[in-house]
Amino acid sequence: MTLYLGVDCGTQSTKVLVLDTQNERILGQASAPHQIISDTNGKREQLAEWWTTAFSEAFNEVLTRNKIDSRRIRAIGISGQQHGFVPLDVDGNVIAPVKLWCDTETVIQNELLIECLGGQSSAFKKLGIIPQTGFTVSKILWFKQKYPELWNKLDKILLPHDYLNYWLTGKLSMEFGDASGTGLLNVIDKKWNLEVLATISSEQDVLALLPQLSEAQKVIGTVSAEIAKKFNLDPSTKVSTGGGDNMMAAIGTGNIEPGITTMSLGTSGTIFTYSDTPVVNQSQSIAQFCSSTNGWLPLICTMNVTSATSSIQELFKKDIEQFNSAISSANPGADGITILPFFNGERTPDLPTAKGSIHGIDLTNLSESNLCRAVIESATYGLKYGIELFIREGIQVEEIRLIGGGSKSQIWREIVANVTGKPVVSVINEEAAALGAAIQAVWCDTFDENLNEFNQLKALTDKYVTLDETSRIFPNKELSESYAKLYQNYLKLLKHNFPEVTV
Numbered sequence: 001m002t003l004y005l006g007v008d009c010g011t012q013s014t015k016v017l018v019l020d021t022q023n024e025r026i027l028g029q030a031s032a033p034h035q036i037i038s039d040t041n042g043k044r045e046q047l048a049e050w051w052t053t054a055f056s057e058a059f060n061e062v063l064t065r066n067k068i069d070s071r072r073i074r075a076i077g078i079s080g081q082q083h084g085f086v087p088l089d090v091d092g093n094v095i096a097p098v099k100l101w102c103d104t105e106t107v108i109q110n111e112l113l114i115e116c117l118g119g120q121s122s123a124f125k126k127l128g129i130i131p132q133t134g135f136t137v138s139k140i141l142w143f144k145q146k147y148p149e150l151w152n153k154l155d156k157i158l159l160p161h162d163y164l165n166y167w168l169t170g171k172l173s174m175e176f177g178d179a180s181g182t183g184l185l186n187v188i189d190k191k192w193n194l195e196v197l198a199t200i201s202s203e204q205d206v207l208a209l210l211p212q213l214s215e216a217q218k219v220i221g222t223v224s225a226e227i228a229k230k231f232n233l234d235p236s237t238k239v240s241t242g243g244g245d246n247m248m249a250a251i252g253t254g255n256i257e258p259g260i261t262t263m264s265l266g267t268s269g270t271i272f273t274y275s276d277t278p279v280v281n282q283s284q285s286i287a288q289f290c291s292s293t294n295g296w297l298p299l300i301c302t303m304n305v306t307s308a309t310s311s312i313q314e315l316f317k318k319d320i321e322q323f324n325s326a327i328s329s330a331n332p333g334a335d336g337i338t339i340l341p342f343f344n345g346e347r348t349p350d351l352p353t354a355k356g357s358i359h360g361i362d363l364t365n366l367s368e369s370n371l372c373r374a375v376i377e378s379a380t381y382g383l384k385y386g387i388e389l390f391i392r393e394g395i396q397v398e399e400i401r402l403i404g405g406g407s408k409s410q411i412w413r414e415i416v417a418n419v420t421g422k423p424v425v426s427v428i429n430e431e432a433a434a435l436g437a438a439i440q441a442v443w444c445d446t447f448d449e450n451l452n453e454f455n456q457l458k459a460l461t462d463k464y465v466t467l468d469e470t471s472r473i474f475p476n477k478e479l480s481e482s483y484a485k486l487y488q489n490y491l492k493l494l495k496h497n498f499p500e501v502t503v
């Protein structure tokens with residue numbers, strides 16, 4: 001048996017998946033949860049050690065439950081939530097809690113950086129992307145301002161998946177896909193932008209704080225002796241470059257060539273599509289990330305998907321099954337209730353300090369099931385808003401490949417099809433980021449410099465990514481028409497409450 005491990009360190013949990021390439025099947029998967037440190041000022045942080053603990057728990061569980069021999073693992077691929085700022089000292093210790101992609105405490109620092117770069121369009125010219133509050137760059141400036149003593153100890157800046165790579169191998173590296181979400185990289189020429197680095201600090205060599213950039217198909221090293229012993233791994237076990245969770249989910253949904261759209265219903269909501277060339281877009285909300293397949297991955301991210309839906313679910317003390325049946329029992333449009341679900345500020349549209357609100361309540365419609373339905377519908381309207389931005393930029397969306405925790409819900413899948421007016425289909429393994437990471441590990445391990453890079457990856461995604469044809473849902477004409485009207489009401493409400501939203 002030849003085994004590959006795919007690991008996805010998401011916001012709410014770390015998932016570990018084992019792929020058996022000899023028998024061409026997934027042997028098993030397990031997950032372990034993480035907490036989040038939150039505050040009303042927008043703080044959203046985690047401790048890096050929670051990720052390594054969750055990795056260990058999920059690793060041990062999947063191996064024990066499926067009686068898998070860890071010595072058979074040839075390589076590991078790590079996927080991770082994007083943008084988080086992991087600060088290391090010279091001894092490789094993490095010196096502060098990690099500010100996450102969903103942290104909005106750094107609004108002021110982000111505004112300052114954009115101003116120093118000459119405003120939004122000038123920043124776009126310099127970087128090919130406009131840094132948003134969730135990106136890493138404003139977290140670095142915030143850290144320097146808030147903790148000057150710690151800043152003096154800072155030796156390296158890593159992203160969450162890079163940190164797990166470092167923990168496994170002792171090697172410091174960053175690949176282009178995840179690096180493109182830092183706000184420090186010119187995403188067109190794929191080089192660090194020295195002007196942005198100087199904006200963070202003109203006295204210090206910020207470039208020296210960044211690890212080496214690596215191409216997607218590379219192995220970064222083998223597991224350290226300590227890790228090999230801890231997990232009973234063969235010391236020759238390789239670790240691939242890995243990548244951001246959306247980049248890995250692109251691989252895990254076969255979204256490695258133009259014309260495919262993936263939507264993730266995770267803590268965040270994302271929509272992304274592969275491009276061979278950078279998409280020079282007028283919309284500041286489309287993040288033109290690099291893919292982890294040496295191309296580009298234009299992406300829309302909303303901050304309030306299962307983070308918002310699980311808040312309402314937990315408020316009513318429902319388990320997932322009860323929550324889904326409450327949604328199904330309510331009428332489309334939740335009898336007039338609409339939620340602006342900005343429980344955590346918002347990235348698309350760019351409203352980092354926004355708060356959520358509930359509208360249209362009266363004595364006849366106030367019920368748990370209507371509120372459950374309304375939060376799901378509103379999170380989906382947020383994603384429809386993203387699709388409209390894609391379409392406006394000439395990016396075609398024919399069909400949506402749905403992944404992430406929320407895609408397990410039949411009723412939510414139906415709502416996505418009817419709100420967007422597009423057919424939706426799930427992949428057989430909805431933990432697409434973990435699967436993508438495992439596929440990337442195979443790609444890196446078996447990579448042959450003499451063969452076409454894309455063809456080698458495509459052969460793997462063709463083999464391991466399967467659409468679940470039984471899950472395909474076509475939009476219902478009548479419901480799509482009602483949702484088109486309900487979406488217009490949502491937009492009206494959005495613009496009324498946030499006049500700065502112009503699109």
Ligand SMILES: Nc1ncnc2c1ncn2[C@@H]1O[C@H](COP(=O)(O)OP(=O)(O)O)[C@@H](O)[C@H]1O
Pocket residue numbers: 010011012013265266267268306309310320324403404405406407408409412
């Ligand atoms: N069957 C389901 N129906 C609706 N929501 C679900 C279902 N299963 C999981 N979820 C939601 O998905 C969330 C986890 O999504 P996931 O994609 O794993 O998040 P992340 O990768 O950001 O950690 C859970 O918190 C839950 O709200």
Ligand SMILES: O=C(CO)[C@@H](O)[C@H](O)COP(=O)(O)O
Pocket residue numbers: 010011012080081082083101102134181244245246264266267268269270301
């Ligand atoms: O910030 C983004 C994308 O730019 C988020 O998509 C994060 O990468 C978190 O992902 P999930 O935990 O929701 O999968």
